[in-house]
Amino acid sequence: MFEAVDIREWQGNAVVDPEGNKIGTLDAIYLDTATDEPTFATVTIGLPTRHRAVLVPLAGANVGPDYVKVTHFRDQVKNAPSIDDGGELPASDEPDVFAHYDLDYVQGSSGERRLARG
Structure with a gap:
């Protein structure tokens, strides 16, 4: 995995799927609140006139000269639950995002949110 500081340098670059198909543009990073790792x-x-933001897992992602290649395919990412443009993922929507990618969702030990915008 790469450091959160490193991945922030790639904001605005293309996000592509395993086959190199462009999914969209990297906007923000969400950290796991338990580990502070980019997740x-x-x-x-x-x-440009009709866009939305979706989340994609960074596990297994690779960074290239002008792109971030994720392990999920374009159609799955484009069908992910969306968040308001420029907004933040509400804590109540976190389980849906994890479920969309067949990932286990566990809240923090005190019930706190799992993801925080970095």
């Missing part, structure tokens, strides 16, 4: 990224998808 998800928001990706802006759609046209």
